[in-house]
Amino acid sequence: MSEIRYALCNCNGTAALDAGALRKALSDGSVVAGEALCRRQLGQVKALFSGSNPLVIGCTQEASLFAELSEQAAFSGDLRFVNLREAAGWSSEGKDAAAKMAALLAQASLPSPLPVAAIETSSAGATLIIGPLEAAIDWAERLKDRLDVSVLITRATAGELPSRNDYPVFSGSDIALSGHLGAFAASWRQTNPIALANCTRCNACISVCPEGAINYAYQIDLDKCKSHRACVVACGDNRAIDFARGDTRHTDRFDLVLDLSNEALIRTAHLPQGYAAPGRDPLAQFEAAHQLLGLVGEFEQPQYVAYKEKLCAHGRNSILGCSRCLDVCSTGAITHDGDRIRVDAVLCQGCGGCASTCPSGALRHAYPGVPDLGLRLKVLLSAYREACGPAGGTAPCLLFHDGRRGRDSLMKLGRHGRGLPARMIPFEVHDIAAIGLDLLLGALAYGAAQCLVMSDTEEPETYLASLSGQIEIGKTLLDGFGLAGLDGRALEMFAEDDAQALENFLWSQHPESALPAASFNFSEDKRTTLGFVLDHFLAHAPKRPEVVVLPKGSPWGDLAIDKQKCTLCLACVGACPASALMDTPDAPRLRFLEKNCLQCGLCVNTCPEKALALVPRLLLSAEARRDRILNEVEPFHCLRCAKPFATKPMMEAMLAKLSGHSMFATGPGLRRLQMCADCRVIDMMEKGDQPK
DSSP, rough: OOOEEEHHHHHTSSSOHHHHHHHHHTEEEEEESOOTTTTHHHHHHHHHHTSOOOESSSOOOHHHHHHHHHHHHHOOEEEEEOIIIIIIIISSSSGOOOOHHHHHHHHHTSOOOOOOEEEEEEEOOOOEEEEHHHHHHHHHHHHHHTTTEEEEEOOOOOOOOOOSSSOOEEEOOOOEEETTTTEEEEEEEESSOOOOTOOOOHHHHHHOOOOOBBBBOOOOOOTTOOSHHHHHHHGGGOOOOOOOOOOOOOEEEEEEEEOOOOSOSSSSSSOTTTEETTTHHHHHHHHHHHHTTTTTTEEEEEOOEEEEEGGGOEEEEEEEOOOHHHHHSSSSSSSEEEEEEEETTTTTTOHHHHHHSSSSSSSSEEEEEHHHHHHHHHHHHHHHHHHSSTTOOOEEEEEEEEEEHHHHHHHHHHHHHHHOOEEEEEEEOOGGGGOOOHHHOOOOOOOOHHHEEETTTTSHHHHHHHHHHHHHHHHHHHHHOHHHHTSOSEEEEEOSSHHHHHHHHTTTOOOOOOOOOOOOOOOOOOHHHHHHHHHHHHHSSSSSOOOOOOOOOOOOOOEEEOOOTTTOOOHHHOOSSSSOOOETTTEEEEEEEEGGOOOHHHHHHOOOOEEEEEEEEEEEEEEGGSOOOEOOEEEEEEETOOOOOEEEEHHHHHHHHHTTGGGGGHHHHHHHSOHHHHHHHHHHHHHSSOOO
C-alpha cells in the first residue's frame, strides 16, 4: 500500500495544530505542516504533487486552488481534502483536539467507495413553461433562443400573446404533471374553445364578438358569451374555434418544466431534477431559469439504491404488508407495483431513507453503501482512541450531519463561535435519512459514547418520523441491556436553527464512557450487522435479559395467535416473505421461527380469521433460533377412506357456513364436503345424482 502524505496548516497561526502529536498518530504516512500552505508556503504543497502517493490536505477552503495545481502538475495520485480548521482547530478546546484531528485524517485517507452502476438521462431542452399569461410569455421570450420552449397558460385575464408565433402556446386547466429530467409527462384539459395552435391571431373573432368576450390572449370568457357563434363564422376555414372542445385532454412530453404557478404542481419534499417551481418571486424565477439552462445534454447519476425483490415484504397475493419505504420516500421514486415496489432510479436522489427503514434489507443504500460508512466509522473511532494528546482518546461523541445545511451550520460555529468540543467528531452523510439503526448502534459498538443526529426545520417530516422511530428502538434496546448509562442520552436527534442555541446544545453534551470497541465489519445485510451489534452489546452489558419489549415498528418480534379462531388454513405460511412461519408436512401444525420475523404484518393482514397479532420484542435466548409450535389441531379424516385431508376446526367452520346453502341442504352434499378430493369424485359417480 502506498504511503499516504498529509499537508496540514494552522492557517496563519489561528488554528491549533500539534504537528508532532499528529506525526506520531499517523504513523502510516508523512506529515508536512505549515502556517500558510495556500499562500507563502505554497511551494511545499507543489513539491508533494511530484509523487503518485495519495495526498490528504487538511483544508477545504482552498480545495479549488490545490486541485488546479495538481492538474497543472499532472498529479497521478489520489487527492483528498478534510476540514480541520472549523471542525477542530478553531475551537476553544483546539489545543486538546489532536485526537480528533488524527481521526478525521485517518478517515480521509480511506479510498473512495467503489463505483456502482450509473443511470443515464438526456435532455434536449424541450421546456414547458406553466403559469399565468404575462409571466409565462415573459420567460418564454427570454428563453426561446436557448431552449425549445412551449407555454401552457393557466390564467389570461390580462396581457396578450406576442406578435410572433415563435413557439407553441396552449391554455388549459386540470393539469397533471409527472416524471423527471428528460421524461416529464404533462396533460391538461383545454377549457378554452380557441385552439391557440390553430389560431392565426387575425383578430377577426374579437371584432365580431358582440359581447366583447374574447381578449387579445384569445381566451373566451364563457360567462359573457351568449352563444351567438359569430366568432366561429369569422374564423372560417382556420377552424381554431370549437365550443365542443371543453373536455378535450391534451398530453405531451417534455425534458424540463418551469412551473410559475402559485402552488407547485409537484409537491414532493424533494423535487425531481429538471423541474423548477419558483412561485411568483422574480429572483427565484431567475435562479430557476438559470438552473434549467444547465440541464441540457447527457447526464449520469449513481444508482443509489439496490432492490432485492425476493426479500421484499411489501405484499403477497394482492394483500399489503410493509409500506415503510413508500411512506418515507420524499421524491415519489418508490411506487406500489402489485405485490412488490418499483424504484425509479432517476427520481431517486439518494437520501437513503428507504434503506434505513426497510426491515428485511430488500432495499439497500448502494452509494455510499452501509459497509463503506461502517468502515469510515471504524477507522475514525479507532484512530481517535489510539491518538496521543492531552484530551486522550476516550468517550468520543459522534455528530452526524448532512453535507448541505448541516455542514454550513458547523462551519459557522468554527468561524464565529466556540467551535466544536474536542471530543465531538463531525461525521458527514449525504442525508440524515440514511442513518438507520445499524449505523447508530454500530457506532456505539465501535466505541462511540454518544451519537447525535443534527437536523433542521427544512428536513421532510417523513425523514424525521422514521429517524425518531429508529432512535426510540435503539434507546429501548440500550435500556434493556442496562447500557443507557453510556451517557443517559447515547442516541439523540436535535434541530437547532439558531447558531447560539446550536452552540449551547453541543457544548452541554458530556459523554462519560464508551463500550470496548468491536472488531466486526458491517455487512451488506442489515440484519446480519445488527446481529453482530447485539452480540457485542450482550458481551459487555450489565444486564442479560431474555426478552426486551420493543416499540411498534421494530424489525424483530413475536407472533401472538388466538387458537380458538385459528383453523390452521396456513394462508399465513404462504404470505410470510421471510420463512418465519412454516407448516409441517405430516401434521396440521403451524411453526414459527422468531429470528426470521420482520414484523411486516403480511401474515396478520392475510389471516382470514384475524387470529394473529404482532408482538414487537427482541428475544435473546436460544429459543429465538429454534422454531416453535404456534398451533396444532386434530386432523379431519375422510368419511370414506379415513385419509387425513383437512383440520377439524377448518371442517367445522366450513360446514357451519355452507349448511344453509341449497347445494348442501341434503345429506349427500354435506357428506361429500367431508370427503377427500378422490373419494368425492368416486361418490358422485357411484350415486349418479350429479348433472352431467
